[in-house]
Every structure is written in C-alpha cells, then in structure tokens.
Amino acid sequence: MGRASMSSGRRAVFLDRDGVLNRALVRNGQPFPPASPSELEIMPDTAALGELKELGFLLLVVTNQPDVARGTQKQEIVDAIHNRLKAVLPLDDIFVCYHTDADHCDCRKPKPGLLLRAAEKHGIDLAASYLIGDRWRDIEAGERAGCKTVWIDYGYQEPGPCHGPAIRVQSLRAAADWIVEHTQEGQRGMPKSLSALKIKLFADGADKCAMVQHYANPQIQGFTTNPTHMRKAGLTDYEAFARDVLSIIRDRPISFEVFADDFREMARQAHKIACWGENVYVKIPVTNTRGEPSFDLIRQLSYSGVKLNITALLALDQVRDVACALAGGAPAYVSVFAGRIADTGRDPVPLMASAVELLRPHAGLELIWASPRELLNVFQADSIGCHIITATDDILKKLSLIGKDLHAYSLETVRMFYEDAAAAQFSL
C-alpha cells in the first residue's frame, strides 16, 4: 500500500510561506522573502485559515529558506519571522528547509521531505490533505507526497508546475474556498461508521471456519444458515454440523431451518432443533412448496415457546400475516428477502420501511433484511430502522471499504487492471 492509500490519520493543509501567508517581494517578476520581521506583511485574506481550521484541518507551514545556506540570511531572523507568523495566524507547526539544491537534502521542495516529516510528526493522512503554494516547487512537493494541490498563480516570470495542480486560483481566499467546497463535496453521502449504526449485523452461511472467524468479531451479532448454504458447504450430517457450531457459538442467536414440507413433520423438526441450544432460532418458511401458508404452524410453535425465524417472505401482506401469527408468542425474526425483491427491478426500501412499521407494535419481533446484494444495503436498512441485516461473506468482506477515499480506491482499481493485464501477458 502506498502513502496515497492511507486512510486513517488527521487531515492537514500544508501552506507555503512567502506569497501564501505573507506577501512575497516581487523583483523582476520573481518572488523573494521578506528580509526581516519589519518587512513581513501578512496577506489580507488569511482569515480564510480559520475556516480551514474549523473543518478540522491542521495548518502546517512548509517553507524553503535557502538564503540561510547561502549566507545571505540568519536563521535567527527566519525564526523571528516565524514567531511573528505563529503569533498572528492559527498555525499548528512550521517546517523549514534551510538548504540549497547543492546540499542534496531530502527536504527542499520539490522534494516531499518536509511534508513527510510533518505527516510523521502529526499523524497526517496525506491523501486526505491539501497543499497551497505559489510556485512549481510547492505543487510538485505536494503532488509527490500524495496531497491534493492548489496553486495560487500570481503570474511570476517563471515556469509553472508540470504535475498537478488540482486547481489554479488567484488568492489564498479562493484556495481556501475551493478546499472547503471540495471537502464538503467529498463528504456528502459519506457513510457513518459501522459502530454508529443501530442495525445488528448477522453473518449468513454454513462454513464452520468462516462462522468461527466471524464469531471472533464483536460486530457480528448473530448467525443465519440455510439448506442451500449447507449443501454448498458439502455438509451431509445436519445435526452434527449444527451441534458442532453450537458448541462454539453459545451466546449469539443462530438460525437453523427445518427441511420438511409437511407441517406436522416441520413441527417435529422445529421442536428437535429448538432443543439444541438456548440461542437457537428455528427457521420456518412462510409457506410449504405447495404455497400453503405456515401461519397455523407458526402460531402453534411460537406460543409453545419456540423462537422462530420466519423466512422467504417477499411481500408485505406476508409480513402482516406472519406478524399476526407471531404476536404474543416467543421472540422471533421475520426475514424479508430484500435482495430478491431488488432482483425483480423493485426498490426494496419502501417495502422494508413498511415492514418495520407493521412489526412496530410487537415488541418481540425483529425484521431481518435478508439476501442483501451490496454493502450499501446495510446503510439503507439502518436508515429505515430495520433491526437486523444478514449478509454472506462476499458482502462482509467489504466492511473494510466503508468510507474509503474514492481517489485512493480509483488508483487501486487502475493498478488492478494493469497488473491483471500484465499477469495475462497480453500483447497488442
């Protein structure tokens, strides 16, 4: 992983000094630093820095001051200028390179050393950070460090940046405005973190190793299985598998399904499965294969204290009838297959929101958003107050992508295509 894909850490705006924070003295079209604190003129629009600060950015100055190495300036004077800047501007830190190109240091911009040192010291996420500068060396350093760069172009008589910038502006005010807008644009539609969600996340599957792994993750608050998963996992002894899993997972709900088609046999299997553990929920399909509703069986089992997970619902009238059959019985789940609804071209969100309302009067009943198709469904389900979402491994694997920086993700995608093409040894 390169620096650009780092996703944790604080955000910073790196600021060049002369021409950005204070006026550069321009002679023959070239900018020069003030020679002393008395020559220091703070830019009129530095109030914009306060707005960046309010957005949570650290303000870090990165400045080349080669006159010290050249012997035409004293480091004490540079320090005095910086003390003055720190006194009047909301700066968090100042990083200075005193070298010339001849010193071959790693910090003189366009090298990114000052930014990297600052990132190390303050724990900065460079990919989420910005640099504002007025010369090509600034922009180049920012680009090399993986930041987004803003070039204040004063029309100096010198070449502009070759790489970047993300945007060219004419003032610090415009630079700050662009960063504010760019940041907010990036955050619109930004998901909450998983821990900020109310919905419970269940793992759906029948692979014991995966289940044990998920059990180690406190974010996975329950488990569901079904005969299709079990068959895929190559299981032949249903009870042995269930008891094996239940010997490890004892304190989080786990659903096992009956597999008969006759209601009396379903009832027998349900009572047997319910005995396997306190945390067991018995899955009963909403109808048998002839389409006959299971409501009577559901009512009977629920009233006898069997915790149920009624499965394979796709329509709202089924939710209403199942809620009615479960009302006043043992705690139960109602699994609506939102993903299968989506597969028919219908938006499942309004239907699921109505299902939440239908279950609301019944304290012991919880709605499961079953068969999600993408990670986004976790957030959709949470936003309508759905109690539980149950997801297969392919979706759970994407949890680490929540809130990932889209530019970093784009870069990873480009690299994936490149590496796959290389691995396939294509030639044209």
Ligand SMILES: [Mg+2]
């Ligand atoms: Mg400058």
